[in-house]
Structure formats: C-alpha cells, structure tokens
Amino acid sequence: MAQRVALITGGGKRIGAATVSLLLDNDWFVFIHVRSSISEAQAILQTYEQKNGSKAQAEIIQADLNSDEDLATLIGVVLNHEKVKLNGGLHALIHNASIYSSEDYASVSLESLRLNTRLHIEVPFLLTQGLLTPLKSGQGCVIGMIDTSLGRAWKGLSHYTASKAGLRQLMMNLAGDLAPEIRVNCVAPGAIIAADWESEHFASVLEKVPLGRAGEPTDVAQAILFLLNSTYLSGQTINVDGGWSVSP
Numbered sequence: 489m490a491q492r493v494a495l496i497t498g499g500g501k502r503i504g505a506a507t508v509s510l511l512l513d514n515d516w517f518v519f520i521h522v523r524s525s526i527s528e529a530q531a532i533l534q535t536y537e538q539k540n541g542s543k544a545q546a547e548i549i550q551a552d553l554n555s556d557e558d559l560a561t562l563i564g565v566v567l568n569h570e571k572v573k574l575n576g577g578l579h580a581l582i583h584n585a586s587i588y589s590s591e592d593y594a595s596v597s598l599e600s601l602r603l604n605t606r607l608h609i610e611v612p613f614l615l616t617q618g619l620l621t622p623l624k625s626g627q628g629c630v631i632g633m634i635d636t637s638l639g640r641a642w643k644g645l646s647h648y649t650a651s652k653a654g655l656r657q658l659m660m661n662l663a664g665d666l667a668p669e670i671r672v673n674c675v676a677p678g679a680i681i682a683a684d685w686e687s688e689h690f691a692s693v694l695e696k697v698p699l700g701r702a703g704e705p706t707d708v709a710q711a712i713l714f715l716l717n718s719t720y721l722s723g724q725t726i727n728v729d730g731g732w733s734v735s736p
C-alpha cells in the first residue's frame with residue numbers, strides 16, 4: 489500500500505513539531521518545512537528513532553517563506569521528490585507557519601501588515617496552487633491553521649486577525665474550487681502555547697476558557713490527523729480551544 493505523504497510549514501517547533509511527531513507515529517512520510525528551526529526538526533527525528541529503533545520517514549526543507557525564490561524551491565523539491573512520485577502524490581498540505589505580535593492599531597506599520605498577509609494568505613495561496621497536481625493525484629487534504637479570533641475584536645491584533653480571517657476564507661473557497669479531488673479544512677487553536685510577549689498575562693487569558701486550562705500541542709495535532717483521516721469532511725473548521733469560542 490502507498491505511504492501517505494505530508495508537507496507541513498513551520499514544522500520544527502511547538503504545534504508544528506507535535507503534528508510532525510503524530511504523523512510519523514502514524515506512518516506518514518513528512519516534509520518538515522522550517523525557516524530557522526533546523527536543529528529542532530532534527531531533534532524530532534532523533535526522538536522518533538530512539539523511540540522506534542528505525543529511521544523516521546521525513547525530510548527537512550529549509551525556506552524563508554517571505555522569499556519568492558525560496559517558496560519556488562520548496563514547491564520544486566516536493567513536486568520532484570521520489571516519495572511523491574512513488575506514492576501517487578501529496579496527501580496532506582498543512583499551512584502552519586505563522587507570525588504573531590501585538591501592535592497598537594494607531595501605529596502598526598504597513599510592513600507588519602504585509603508580513604502577516606504574506607505568510608497567512610499569499611503563501612498558502614501560492615503553495616497550494618504550486619502543489620495542485622500532486623494534491624489532486626493524491627486526493628489530498630489541505631489544512632489552514634487559523635485561530636479562534638474570528639468575528640470578535642482583539643486589542644492590538646488587527647494585522648494578525650485580519651490575515652487569519654483571510655486564510656479561513658481562502659480555505660473555505662478552495663474547498664469549493666478544488667472539490668472533488670482535494671478536501672480543504674481549517675483547525676483553529678485557542679490558548680495552546682503563549683508567545684513570549686504574552687506569557688505574563690496568559691493566566692488571565694485562561695480564565696476565559698471554559699475548560700480552565702491551556703490546550704496541549706498534541707490536542708491540535710490530533711484534530712489535524714482527524715481531518716486528514718476523515719475523507720467526507722471538507723470546508724470545515726475545528727476549534728481546539730477548550731470552549732473559548734462559545735464562551736460569553
């Protein structure tokens with residue numbers, strides 16, 4: 489039987505790393521895209537090898553997604569890879585790479601807005617488009633990593649939330665455009681791992697979460713795997729947020 493093949497962007501750390509480990513544990517071949525976290529990605533593979541006594545089925549690909557050249561190289565590596573050719577295509581594409589900062593709307597720069605829209609909208613748009621052929625042949629599933637901010641006001645995050653809302657709409661639109669060969673879904677984490685700048689007030693954030701605690705990166709990874717395995721699900725969003733999105 490063919491091995492399933494996935495590409496995840498920003499897969500070296502945190503939620504991306506948990507997703508890579510879960511996919512490897514479920515016998516996927518994983519292209520782990522990183523920008524700077526090469527040693528972290530290598531550590532995921534070493535941990536797998538120590539645990540299982542066999543080599544992890546994975547390849548680390550480095551690319552700065554702000555660079556058109558790097559993005560084209562990433563697409564080319566996947567398109568021409570023997571694992572993709574031998575296994576009938578690409579079965580999963582997970583748009584996980586992200587940036588997240590708080591900046592007052594009155595002073596947030598155009599550059600900051602553009603970096604967010606580049607990584608959260610433009611790159612998923614172009615990467616999905618560049619990989620359409622193997623995604624179609626593999627009957628693949630594309631997943632956009634958004635968040636639970638949709639439809640509410642979040643102080644100092646306009647540049648970020650607007651771009652994640654754009655990613656959500658892009659994914660919903662592609663669920664229509666790319667059917668029936670390709671499924672497209674979203675996962676929306678809530679409070680999972682704090683960014684450095686928000687770690688001090690993370691406890692007050694958690695007070696608003698009905699389950700009263702942060703989620704684990706593996707909670708998010710499980711939702712991703714569920715969507716990949718659920719072949720009649722498309723155009724859906726799973727909130728992994730301890731009930732935050734429905735709390736008053």
Ligand SMILES: NC(=O)c1ccc[n+]([C@@H]2O[C@H](COP(=O)([O-])OP(=O)(O)OC[C@H]3O[C@@H](n4cnc5c(N)ncnc54)[C@H](OP(=O)(O)O)[C@@H]3O)[C@@H](O)[C@H]2O)c1
Nearest residue numbers: 498502503522523524525553584585586633635677680681
């Ligand atoms: N953490 C949470 O609680 C939370 C909450 C809501 C939504 N989410 C969403 O869930 C996903 C995973 O969250 P996370 O906190 O684990 O993500 P993260 O650490 O903020 O970012 C993931 C990776 O994105 C990569 N990245 C950033 N800029 C890049 C660029 N220009 N080119 C290439 N890669 C770039 C980085 O790779 P390198 O390290 O290799 O540089 C980074 O490790 C994200 O989409 C995030 O928006 C997370």
